[in-house]
Amino acid sequence: xxxxxxxxxxxxxxxxxxxxxxxxxxxxxxxxxxxxxxxxxxxxxxxxxxxxxxxxxxxxxxxxxxxxxxxxxxxxxxxxxxxxxxxxxxxxxxxxxxxxxxxxxxxxxxxxxxxxxxxxxxxxxxxxxxxxxxxxxxx
Amino acid sequence: xxxxxxxxxxxxxxxxxxxxxxxxxxxxxxxxxxxxxxxxxxxxxxxxxxxxxxxxxxxxxxxxxxxxxxxxxxxxxxxxxxxxxxxxxxxxxxxxxxxxxxxxxxxxxxxxxxxxxxxxxxxxxxxxxxxxxxxxxxx
Numbered sequence: 705x706x707x708x709x710x711x712x713x714x715x716x717x718x719x720x721x722x723x724x725x726x727x728x729x730x731x732x733x734x735x736x737x738x739x740x741x742x743x744x745x746x747x748x749x750x751x752x753x754x755x756x757x758x759x760x761x762x763x764x765x766x767x768x769x770x771x772x773x774x775x776x777x778x779x780x781x782x783x784x785x786x787x788x789x790x791x792x793x794x795x796x797x798x799x800x801x802x803x804x805x806x807x808x809x810x811x812x813x814x815x816x817x818x819x820x821x822x823x824x825x826x827x828x829x830x831x832x833x834x835x836x837x838x839x840x841x842x843x
Numbered sequence: 844x845x846x847x848x849x850x851x852x853x854x855x856x857x858x859x860x861x862x863x864x865x866x867x868x869x870x871x872x873x874x875x876x877x878x879x880x881x882x883x884x885x886x887x888x889x890x891x892x893x894x895x896x897x898x899x900x901x902x903x904x905x906x907x908x909x910x911x912x913x914x915x916x917x918x919x920x921x922x923x924x925x926x927x928x929x930x931x932x933x934x935x936x937x938x939x940x941x942x943x944x945x946x947x948x949x950x951x952x953x954x955x956x957x958x959x960x961x962x963x964x965x966x967x968x969x970x971x972x973x974x975x976x977x978x979x980x981x982x
Binding site for chain 2: 712713715716719720723733735737741742743744746747789790791792793794795798800810811812814817818819820821822825826827830
């Protein structure tokens with residue numbers, strides 16, 4: 705993990721947790737954005753513990769809805785996300801997580817998850833696979 | 844609306860709709876990102892009709908969960924979003940909507956909704972109010 709990962713003291717974590725409106729499942733959507741480039745890498749979900757762990761350790765942790773378990777991004781692939789900054793929106797129901805992405809964000813081996821768009825009237829894949837992964841980190 | 848707004852024919856709209864995994868409420872989260880700067884403006888929700896209208900007209904329309912009605916962004920404020928590009932993620936359960944934002948995206952009058960972050964250990968407002976709005980466009 706880069707030495708630049710941002711961590712927060714408990715009081716700041718508590719202040720952020722108090723500002724978040726978790727949904728009926730106890731989750732909040734978290735948008736991961738690459739520091740510097742502004743590239744939107746992925747969207748996943750966090751529960752209270754994931755927010756607290758992310759802020760406490762500086763390494764981004766989500767909640768996997770499919771596995772119903774904490775999802776420490778990069779545990780399998782090594783493609784971790786180091787925390788740069790964390791913002792909460794006006795309503796408190798969405799997080800913007802500014803990160804330094806190691807490797808690729810998408811379980812398909814693409815740099816970000818938003819690689820399908822309409823081109824020439826058809827839905828096309830618009831970004832290349834950069835790394836061959838085993839797809840084990842699907843949310 | 845800028846002349847550059849992107850619109851799509853029906854076949855392309857149908858292809859996009861087929862790729863989207865709407866949730867149990869028939870909704871999909873949509874991240875609005877400013878074309879060019881990469882600024883993440885807001886996150887809101889779309890139902891099938893909102894996706895189809897957005898792609899058909901080139902003007903971004905969401906589904907307001909609080910009002911349970913279509914939310915044509917800017918109807919009240921004039922701060923519309925013109926569609927530049929629309930991407931769907933690997934799982935089909937999140938949209939990235941590249942837009943040209945007129946005015947401000949946030950109902951608080953700030954340019955984007957993610958204006959709260961921890962600074963010096965406290966949750967602070969880190970972006971100024973640019974325009975005095977009546978808060979009528981809250982999702």
